[in-house]
Amino acid sequence: MKKKLVVLTGAGMSAESGIKTFRDSNGLWEEHRVEDVATPEGWWRNPQLVLDFYNQRRRQLKETMPNDGHYGLVDLEQDFEVKIITQNVDNLHERAGSSSVLHLHGELTKACNEDKTQVKDIGYEDIKIGDRCGKTRMRPFIVWFGEAVPAIEEAIEITRQADVFVVIGTSLNVYPAAGLLTYVAKEVPIFLIDPNEVSTNQMVSYIAAKASEGINRLKDILHKQF
């Protein structure tokens, strides 16, 4: 049986594809304040701004390609049962060909009703003011700050079963995602790939590199160990 390799990814995973990370530009997300475009309050205040913002992100995603890091994780499926838990709302893991991807913070290519009980695929289409989903306004299927993270229970279960745990391109600033590391079983090795220092209380083997290069190095290490 293949060993279970569980990977937690963040914005840094998609950086080499040209998508900006969150915390490297004065707390602004693509020139917008997070409170304006990634909170329920922002949506109530100015839905047009929020829709425009995610419509723009969706258009950008259409023009963006997976990078060698995404493909490196697909290669690892030859030797491991790879399960990806991602904080990213892009679909680059899926487009690279990864077979198991759990999105913690929602997906750009989906929309939902206000209470998220109905979810639909919209691909790269815009959501317009006046669009409805069920009985409410249609909104982007994104987990905004202050909202519940329903996928976290499944993510904890996946994390508990890991034989190897890998963290790639996340500052580990946002909970509950960052707390997943505490569910990794004691004897299980944790590798952390990031070109910059990331602070964590867990014992990790640090691979100081961008995602693509770091995953290549990880492959060498894993092939020697397993």
Ligand code: OAD
């Ligand atoms: P951050 O922007 O906080 O962290 C990105 C991490 O990627 C940093 O540690 C960078 O050093 C690292 N990085 C940069 N370039 C890299 C590269 N080429 N390869 C590997 N790593 C690289 O992003 P997240 O931790 O993903 O939430 O942020 C978590 C959540 O906060 C996001 O999901 C989003 C955000 O606000 C919501 O939208 C709810």
